[in-house]
Amino acid sequence: MKVGGDDGEILTRLAQTLNARKGADPKLSYTAKLFAAGEDTILKKIAEEAAETLLASKDGDRFHVVREVADLWFHCLVLLAYHNIGPNEVLSELARREGLSGIEEKKARES
Amino acid sequence: MKVGGDDGEILTRLAQTLNARKGADPKLSYTAKLFAAGEDTILKKIAEEAAETLLASKDGDRFHVVREVADLWFHCLVLLAYHNIGPNEVLSELARREGLSGIEEKKARES
Amino acid sequence: MKVGGDDGEILTRLAQTLNARKGADPKLSYTAKLFAAGEDTILKKIAEEAAETLLASKDGDRFHVVREVADLWFHCLVLLAYHNIGPNEVLSELARREGLSGIEEKKARES
Amino acid sequence: MKVGGDDGEILTRLAQTLNARKGADPKLSYTAKLFAAGEDTILKKIAEEAAETLLASKDGDRFHVVREVADLWFHCLVLLAYHNIGPNEVLSELARREGLSGIEEKKARES
Numbered sequence: 435m436k437v438g439g440d441d442g443e444i445l446t447r448l449a450q451t452l453n454a455r456k457g458a459d460p461k462l463s464y465t466a467k468l469f470a471a472g473e474d475t476i477l478k479k480i481a482e483e484a485a486e487t488l489l490a491s492k493d494g495d496r497f498h499v500v501r502e503v504a505d506l507w508f509h510c511l512v513l514l515a516y517h518n519i520g521p522n523e524v525l526s527e528l529a530r531r532e533g534l535s536g537i538e539e540k541k542a543r544e545s
Numbered sequence: 546m547k548v549g550g551d552d553g554e555i556l557t558r559l560a561q562t563l564n565a566r567k568g569a570d571p572k573l574s575y576t577a578k579l580f581a582a583g584e585d586t587i588l589k590k591i592a593e594e595a596a597e598t599l600l601a602s603k604d605g606d607r608f609h610v611v612r613e614v615a616d617l618w619f620h621c622l623v624l625l626a627y628h629n630i631g632p633n634e635v636l637s638e639l640a641r642r643e644g645l646s647g648i649e650e651k652k653a654r655e656s
Numbered sequence: 657m658k659v660g661g662d663d664g665e666i667l668t669r670l671a672q673t674l675n676a677r678k679g680a681d682p683k684l685s686y687t688a689k690l691f692a693a694g695e696d697t698i699l700k701k702i703a704e705e706a707a708e709t710l711l712a713s714k715d716g717d718r719f720h721v722v723r724e725v726a727d728l729w730f731h732c733l734v735l736l737a738y739h740n741i742g743p744n745e746v747l748s749e750l751a752r753r754e755g756l757s758g759i760e761e762k763k764a765r766e767s
Numbered sequence: 768m769k770v771g772g773d774d775g776e777i778l779t780r781l782a783q784t785l786n787a788r789k790g791a792d793p794k795l796s797y798t799a800k801l802f803a804a805g806e807d808t809i810l811k812k813i814a815e816e817a818a819e820t821l822l823a824s825k826d827g828d829r830f831h832v833v834r835e836v837a838d839l840w841f842h843c844l845v846l847l848a849y850h851n852i853g854p855n856e857v858l859s860e861l862a863r864r865e866g867l868s869g870i871e872e873k874k875a876r877e878s
Contacts, residue, residue: 444640473603477598480595481595485821487588488703489699491624492826499628503624504639506595508639510598513602513614517602517610527612528619529555585822588818592815593814596811599707667858702817702820703817703821709813714806721847722856728839729840730864732836732840736832746833750778753837
């Protein structure tokens with residue numbers, strides 16, 4: 435699938451889909467089930483996917499790394515939706531840091 | 546900061562900046578230091594930022610969640626650069642899943 | 657159940673039980689199933705239980721903390737058995753550090 | 768260092784030492800510094816040490832696994848002390864499960 439200059443639109447569209455599933459029947463969708471299960475279940479999935487990213491990287495399995503990072507970001511989007519946060523707020527935070535450079539970049543993250 | 550239809554461009558630009566820092570002097574940049582420290586250091590940061598995302602969410606601190614998810618995604622971008630993977634590959638994987646829906650979405654992730 | 661001066665014997669006995677289950681039928685025991693599933697499955701459980709410990713602590717649920725730390729240590733014992741390491745080696749390492757104190761203790765861990 | 772039938776005493780003695788450091792000057796001890804930094808700092812260390820255990824295991828470095836599991840258990844003891852929980856409560860929970868076997872063992876953990 436082609437992903438062009440509109441990469442971010444995928445995150446935005448995914449976020450819209452996730453929002454629409456917030457009140458949906460848990461039986462009909464994995465995401466609706468996650469929302470119904472609640473915050474701790476979403477957070478456990480983030481921890482799990484982070485661990486799986488570590489394992490995939492240590493295995494040197496490039497394709498697996500892509501899938502696990504996608505899993506991790508997906509569950510982050512679910513958490514953001516849970517808190518009514520749009521992915522654009524995270525991207526703006528990243529863009530803000532992009533303006534900084536070198537050691538300043540680190541200071542910004544530590545402050 | 547405004548983040549419009551070009552959200553994904555931020556990820557792409559960040560990835561370009563990260564790639565440029567791969568061989569840079571570790572003293573001049575936090576990212577160059579991460580690359581010099583190697584894979585395990587990058588992976589530990591991903592685990593750390595995932596944990597901090599959990600803590601921020603449990604504190605119900607919306608602003609903190611944004612910052613920790615940004616930290617988590619940033620270090621994922623560093624890992625992707627380490628493996629010579631562009632963020633567009635992760636976004637394509639997410640887009641591929643977006644085409645699926647409901648329970649199929651779950652099956653796709655489990656397959 | 658009473659746990660007296662022989663606390664460590666519980667870890668040793670558990671390790672013996674775990675070792676005995678290494679080649680056992682995965683259908684008969686959760687632990688045998690873990691060993692059959694392999695290293696990554698055991699490691700994911702450790703990451704999961706660590707995350708659940710974080711969540712239990714943030715909830716301030718004392719009883720839940722006890723159970724999650726027990727889960728975490730249990731899966732560490734499974735990992736140790738996987739590597740043919742006895743829990744006494746971990747306890748010896750802890751005892752070695754106990755001999756150190758103050759800031760030296762930190763240095764020992766960092767060295 | 769010899770660790771005999773009194774393995775558990777090491778955990779108990781460590782817990783006593785940790786308790787004694789709760790109000791101590793953060794400058795004098797790594798542990799006192801952890802307590803002064805508070806719950807989130809202790810929890811981040813648990814997440815970090817769990818991640819380092821994963822990495823050590825994937826590297827197949829037996830000695831490193833021992834040290835990382837010791838680090839993980841040490842920081843669990845700090846968390847237990849933070850919540851005024853003795854390690855004997857965790858060992859009792861493990862002993863309780865030891866009495867269970869096979870699939871029942873799993874059910875006990877899931878209940």
